[in-house]
Amino acid sequence: MKRNTKLLAVLGVSTAAAMILSYLETLIPMNFAVPGVKIGLANLVTLFLLIKIDWKSAAAVTAVRVLLSSLLFGSFTSLAYSLAGAVLSLAVMGLLKKTERFTALGISIAGAVSHNAGQVIMAVILLSTKEIAYWLPVLIVTGTVTGLAVGAVGALLVKKIDLKL
Amino acid sequence: MDKKRIRNDLILLASILLAALAAWGVLKLAQRPGKYVVVEIDGKTSAVYPLDTDLRLDIKTEGGHVNTLVISEGRAYVESADCPDKLCVKQRAISRTGETVICLPHKLVIRIAGEGGVDTVS
Structure with a gap:
């Protein structure tokens, strides 16, 4: 198969997998006092594509996933939050x-x-309340824990799956 | 090569955790005992109550939603709410400046302000 065709197929399947992970995530109750604590299962797909293929593929699949999952499982507000998170994390992960x-x-x-x-x-922007920054230390710590878990699985996938692109 | 990258990972992890600790420390140090409870809906201040007077009232937000605010013994908290996640009820009672109880679904922020801090903040 030509590389382009194969890449297209891989990105399609990846998007589907990311959607399923997003859905699974909504089923896991994460009721902490600080909102926004989640595992970030769908980032597994972004991470995998970023390392295996390139930043562009990872960004494309993430963009589609964020739009679709906000539409299906969320709201306009959740889209704003998801986009902010996705844009920043894609930029940072891409640079690293x-x-x-x-x-x-x-x-x-x-x-x-x-x-x-x-x-x-x-x-902070949506509620124009800078006090929300008080959540940041907590969310940084929970981020390292969930990031570690997702990263461990991601490293395994990168090692085991050969895309043969 | 890979050992080096794992070492870099660890350095990254340590600096992130240090940053969190530093942010927490700075935020804690900046806190003072509060004087007022400020209620903000959708970014606008809708009411201010003194922290030293006990109070129980229903805050009505967009779409007829209700969060019940209680001020008792110099601390403020949300006793009950009809939002889906109830995170505002789970957040701890607040009494020092900068502390907040926030209900994201109702765009409600309950904030503690200090002496004269009611109009200058936000």
């Missing part, structure tokens, strides 16, 4: 990947933390 100095674990942790930071920034 480019340096080639970090493993999937480091990239994933930085991605999760910057995702949470992006959401806090969006909350």
Whole structure:
């Protein structure tokens, strides 16, 4: 198969997988006092594509996933929060990947933390309340934990799956 | 090569956690005992109550939603709410400046302000 055709197929399947992970995420109750604590399962797909293929593929699939999952499982407000998180984490993960100095674990942790930071920034803008910054330390810590978990699985996928592109 | 990258990961992790600790420390140090409870709906201040007077009232937000605010013994908290996630009820009672109880679905922010801090903040 031509590379383009195969890439298209891989990105399609990845988008489907990311949608399923997004849906699974909505089924997991995460009721902490601080909103925004989540595992970030769908970032598994973004991480995988970023490392295996390139930033453009990862960004494209993430954009489609964020739009569709907000439409299906969320609201306009959740779209704003998701976009803020996705844009910042894609930028940070892309930069870290480019340096080639970090493993999937480091990239994933930085991605999760910057995702949470992006959401806090969006909350500060939407509610025009800078006190929301008080959530940041908590969300940074939860981000490192969830980022580590997702990164560990991501590293395994990167090692085991051969795309043969 | 890979060992080096794992070491870099660890350095990254440590600096992120240090940043969180530093942010937490700075935010804690900036706090003072509060004087007023400020209620903001959709970014606009809708009411201000003194923190030293006990109070229980229903705050009505967009679409007829209700959060019940309680001020008792110098602390403010949301006792009940009809939002889907109830995170505002789970957040702890607040009494120091900068502390908040926030209900994202109702765009409601309950904030503690200090002496003269009611109009200058936000």
